[in-house]
Amino acid sequence: MNIGDISKLNCTGCCACVNICPKNAIKIVTDDEGFYVPRVNEKLCVDCGKCYSACPSNENAYVDESLSGYLVRLKDKIKLKKSASGGAFFGIASFMIESYGALVAGAAITEDLSVKHIIVESRDDLAKLQNSKYVQSYVGNVYQQIRNALDRGRTVLFSGTPCQIAGLYAVIPLKKRERLYTVDLVCHGVPSPAILKRQIDFDSKSKQGRVVDFRFRYKNPKAEGNISFFMMVMIMARGFPLVRRVSQDVYLNLFMQGLDFRECCYNCKYANLKRIADFTIGDCDSRDFYPHFYPGESNSILLINSKRADSLWKDISKQFDFTALDVPREAEYNHQLKHPFKRPKQRDGIYEDLLNNEWLAVKNKYSIPQNRMDRYKLLILLNTPAWVKSIFAKIKRR
C-alpha cells in the first residue's frame, strides 16, 4: 500500500508523504482543480508502506481541549500593522527567536507570487510570514528541514493550518518533539493556488504593469487604531495598487463564501476545540462582548492548548495587551472552532467554470463591477492619516 491508495477526498496536500519517503519516490503535482496532491513513481517505490501509514488522514492525532484562551493585541504597534489581526503570531514567534534562538517556519509569498512555507530565523524576517495568505501553502520538504534542525539541537516553531501541523507530526516522531513548538490557525478552508494565479495573471495585464505582490487583509498604515479590512490589494509594478472590496473580487468573494475550498476542508477533522497545536490563533468573532478591550478593532484570539504552551505563556504574554477569552462563547461565533465549513451545493462543478472559461466571463459571473470612483475612494480611505479622519469626524459631529 502507498499514498496512492488514500482517497482524493481525504488528502489534505500536507506533504508528509513526500517528506517521509526513503526512496524519493513521491512528487507533489497538481490535480485537475490545481490543488497539491502526491504522485508515486512506481518504478522507485519499494512498497515499504511508510507514506501510507504516516498519512494523517489515517489517524486522529489530537491534543486535549484548549486549556485557556486570550484576546490579544501586540504591544509593538509597528509590527502589529503587518499582521492580519492582533499580531498573535508575531508575539509568539519573536519571543521564540529572542529567548530560544528558534527557527520559525510559516507561509510566505515567494518571488513567483505563489505561497510556500519557508524557514526564517530573525525577528525582521518574520514580516515575510506575517499576514494571512488565503490559499493553500506549499510545504515542500520543510518538515525534513525541521527534522534536521531538531537533530542539530535547534528549537523550532512551526505555524500553519492544522492539517499541516498533522503532516509535521507525521514526520517528526513524538520523542524528537521536545524542542518543537507549533501554532495552528482557526481555518475556514483553502482555495486552489490555480485560481489565485488566474486572478493575478489577469490583473497583470492592466495598465499599471504586472502584479508584484498582493494582500488579502489590509490595515491603513497611517491610521491610529488596528483595523484590518478584508480586501484584495494587488501591488503593481507601476502606479497605484488595484484595490477591491470582497464582493468586487472573484478570488476573495469565493473564499469568503467557501465556494471553492479543497474538498477535504468540508470534512475537516481539526475544525473544533480539540486542537492539534500548542497554540491556536485566529480572529476574534465574539469581540462585541469585550467593550473594554480596544473596541471596534481587529484583535486576535490565542488559545493555549498544551501544558508546555501554558508554561511559556507567562513570558510570551509580556508581548501583548490581553484579556481572558470565553473560549466556548468564541466558538459559538467563530464557527470553525466548532465544525467544518458546510459544503455549499454550488461547489459542484465550480472549478470547471473557474478554470475553463475566460477570466472576464468568470469575473462577470462571480463579482460585481467596480467603478473607477470606488477604486479612488478605497485608495484614499486606506491611506488617510488619522489626523485628517479626526477633523472630518469633528465636522460630522457638529
Ligand SMILES: Cc1cc2nc3c(=O)[nH]c(=O)nc-3n(C[C@H](O)[C@H](O)[C@H](O)COP(=O)(O)OP(=O)(O)OC[C@H]3O[C@@H](n4cnc5c(N)ncnc54)[C@H](O)[C@@H]3O)c2cc1C
Ligand atoms: C487559509 C486561512 C483561513 C483562515 N480562516 C480563519 C477563520 O475562519 N477564522 C479565524 O478566526 N481565523 C482564520 N484565519 C486566521 C486569520 O486570518 C489570522 O491569521 C489570525 O487572526 C492570526 O492573525 P495574526 O495577526 O496573529 O497573525 P498573522 O500575521 O496573520 O500570522 C500569519 C500566520 O499565519 C500563517 N499563514 C498565513 N497564511 C497561511 C497559509 N496559507 N497557510 C498556512 N499558514 C498560513 C503564517 O505562517 C503565520 O504563522 C485563517 C487563516 C488562513 C491562512
